[in-house]
Amino acid sequence: MNSHTENDPCCGGQSRRSFLKRSTATAAILAAPPVLVRAAEKKLDEQGAEYFEKLPLKIEVNGKPFSLSVEPRVTLLDLLREQLHLTGTKKGCDYGQCGACTVHVDGQRVLSCLSLAGMQDGKKITTIEGLASGDDLHPLQEAFIRHDGFQCGYCTPGQIMSAVACIKEGHAGSDAEIREYMSGNICRCGAYPNIVDAIREVAQKGGVK
């Protein structure tokens, strides 16, 4: 939770920026850009910080290049959802505990809520929106429909992105192996048996693009 009482041990009520302000006034004064020092003195530190705190970022998402400028604290998940409006990737926890936000970064499955956007410079990202080619669904997307591998559908993009990787990694040799290597993706609707059916079928056909 975000609330802090007066005796909260974690932050002591001191903000990152008030720390910046204090440090500009003392030892760090020589290292800090003069404009920032002046800004801090005029209590414009927050706005000044805003200017300096954006990172340039070049990434490719689903084959499309993007040239962006992001705050360092923006996660890949929020970048996708809030700035690029690719909302197929879901937020189920924001703490790396549920798998709903699974995407591929350079072909590897990754939890986008635990990945800072700024660290993806030069990387190729694939999201659920980039899996089908036009109207041709990926074999796993088709298998999920056929086996009813979902109910509400909220965990589904993460399940499918994970499943594609699970097969590619060679971790779909048996039901037990599929279950083990898919255990990072929670489905609260409980579609697990059907998801395993879908993955097994595609894995056995060797059908991953």
Next chain:
Amino acid sequence: MDNFFDLNIPFAEIDRVDGKAKVTGKADYVAEHDLPNLTYGVLVGSTIANGTVTAIDTKSAERAPGVLAVITHLNAPKVPGYEEGENPAKGRTGGGGLKIFNDNRIRFNGQPIALVVADTFERATYAASLIKAQYNKEAPHTSLADAIKNDKPIEGDNYKEAVRGEKDAWKTAPVKVEGTYIMPIQVHNPMELHATIARWDGDDKVTVWEKTQGVVSTQQSIANAFKLEQKNVQVYAPYVGGGFGSALRTWPHAIAAVMAAKKLGRPVKLVLTRPQMFMLVGYRPEAIQHISIGATPDGKIVGMRHDAYAVTSNYENFNEGLVAQTKQLYACANLATKYNIYPMNLSTPTWMRGPGEATGSFPLECALDELSYALNLDPIELRKRNYAETDPENGKPYSSKFLREAYDLGAEKFGWKGRKPQPRSMEEDGWLVGYGMSSGMFGAFRGEGRVRLKFSGDGMLTIQSAVSDSGPGTATAMTRIASDAMGLPVNKVNFELGNSAFPPGPTQGGSSTTSTLGTTVSMACDSLKKKLVELLKTQESEIALADVQFAQGEMRLKNGKSISYTDALKAANLPSIELTESSGRNPEMQKYSAYSYSVHFVRVKVHPLTGVVRIDKVVSAGDAGRIISEKTAASQMKGGAVGGIGGALMEEGVIDHRYGRWVNNNFADYHVPVHADVPDVEVVFVNKPDPVLNPNGSKGMGEIALIGFAAAVANAVYHATGKRIRELPITPDKVLL
């Protein structure tokens, strides 16, 4: 009511109609709507569970970049509906009981004390971390065990002792079992975080995207809270990422979002965090229950007593049917039940899948199992010997009851014969093996529904209703019904939902949506057929509806002629036929009692050294009437079993009673089943129509899928180990000790 169709013809299986949207990422859940000028709200929760806020410092947050507003009880705009009625428990206003930012009183840990709104999510989150509050703390009360010892339960009609026959009959029976059973708080935790987007369109109109199981009830709640005309509140809920009950109410955070959007004159998006999902949108209340059963040596139950104690908040009484199943499931002339609730420094609980029955079935079905061992009787045989042929409460016949068939079908599929009766007698690869079963029941209902139907010249049939679908597949079931009724291919039927501008549909809860709305859709199709036949009358004289066959998009007449629906429209010069239809309860039903039933079979493996319990095999058998959509119905049953595995083996909301604070409000600490916890789950339906409840012969399914499941696991663990575990979840420490 007449049945429109031959109820014995099964429905053909279809894929989920929104499947493609769901596998491609196109399904748009609440938080995914982009609006111009959108702002982001983040809630700050109290760090105490009981007391008052004495000071709140919002200055640093207000100065942080991008922050547009900080709302607290000190500056919150008035919610006009909050003025009415002194007690929010009366539920007269929308906000779900707790009047958010209305005063400085803290009633539970995590209660919102501030809402920070900024231009980005990150800035709002950061600024929220700068809010500092000071409190006057009072001792928190969150322990049910302490409350039972020290306090008096809430009084009222709901909490009076109910007696049937002789109250103490169980005491003098020759064979007796007794036990106290504990079930901790469980939390719905749908995968989609609860979210609201609110946008005011002028002073008296608001548009809300809301995660809700009840589009119309959300519309009413917001209209009541802000004193708006109901039609001036537009609610959208096109996709709902699970609910299991958590989205049955309009919670305070939704009111906060609407309030903030008004104050700012800009749309506000407010998404709860996962930890907030444990504290602000309800949970299954902790319950301690004592049950006693007395029987004859040949297994006839003579008498029962069931006392249930559960928690509620200190601002609303939350009631559910903990003792309902005990009153209903078995023929037993003598019975006493008492339901008690205690007000706590907790937020208000809410119905969670299988609501009270899921809680109450745990002691009941474990006690039946215990009794079967005491009598040396097969647990299924014991249940059959006490089979209720009529409603034990009022003697009414059942509209349909195929529980006996469900016992047999399930036992057959599961291989129940393979069970050796003695506990701790089966082993495999060094693991103890146990078989367990239980049964569950839940009322079968039908409420009021309304739909708009349009059949267009291009052959498309569109049906609209203001319902939402949190996952079971409402649009799929309705499509199935309409396509079947009209003899149209599935891809020519389009069922639209999630929009309050559509005719009012029911709230998706209590396993009643398919029964309720399926009736309306059937009736609407029947009206459409009548209109189509009327069109023919200009060409052919004297055609009775009964003489026309509706198949493959055409009307087939007795004289061998046929005409397609679209040609009939063309000939009559009509672009389309539109109609609205409504349906309600079936008055016939007053003569009957109506329930759905489930029987769960579980095979467990218990590791004797570590106490680890693995679920090895599951069969769930259901009497849910005629099955409308086989595939989605099976998924719903499987989902219930998975939820049941969670409740039986891992789910436990832990609160530190010294501070009244949540200890494990996240998925790393509150465990839910993952792939590796769940074996293949097999489902079998009796699939026989209920001839009275509704024209489609369906009954409900969402609740029975889970009700009783925890007991089946506990019973299997007993069979494997000889140890009766009466406290959930069944974790290794309890198995070992």
